[in-house]
Amino acid sequence: MLAALEVITTVVVGLMVGVEFAVAFVMNPIFNGLPDDSNQSARSHGGRMLGAVMPFWYIGSLVLAVIWVVAGRHRGGTGLVVIAAALLILSVVMSLLLLVPINNRGKTWTAETRPADWKEQLSRWDRYHYIRVAIIVAAFTLLVTALV
Template sequence: MSHALEVVTTVVVGVMVGVEFSVAFVMNPIFNALPEDSGQLARAHGGRMLGAVMPFWYIGSLVLAAIWAVVDHGAAGLVITAGALLALTVIMSVLLLVPINNRSKTWTPENRPADWKEQSNRWDRFHYIRVAILIAAFALLAAALT
């Protein structure tokens, strides 16, 4: 049971890292290259779609890491550190990224604020930091498997 928990946790976090990496380095650059209205509309749609699922994914990942740390004391240091990093991404998301996302997911070409690009760029900068933290957490979980 313990090994299955370790693998499931690592896979869940790994897939989340892949999605967030793709948003940062694939999807948003594609959206930014689209004509202004199309790119902004794509980002708003992505914000609605991923904004609906990511809270469960982030919290679920953190819960899985916490359970792993309790169940398997041998790798507890790595898993606790990974869990702390996951908790940091949750806090960072709630305080920095979600407020911007909650605004931007409602924007249309008719109602977006004049500084919508600056707000999108701010979200991107915070997201790059979050992705780096997620990669570190994932690496620690993968190391804990060995």
């Protein structure tokens, strides 16, 4: 049963990392190459779509990691899972404090309602997101290491 939990947790976190990596290094650069109206519209739509799913994914990943820590507390590698869980907590806190406020504003913008500094706000979101991606990649790496 623990082995299944370990694999499920690692897959769930790994898929989350893949989506967030793709947002940072594939989708947003593509959107940034579009004309302003299309760029902002695509990012607003992405913010609405992923903003509805990602809270469950981040919290779910954290819950799975915590269950892994508790269930596997007597097995080797648990320390790595504890650190991974701490990094996932950091990613959730960082999301709530830094990324979600920008995303909540950005997902409501249209070409007519966006503020003058919309590009600066999206650029700030991107910088925070790069840091968050690095954090969850580190968490994923620790989970994989603990698994093997």
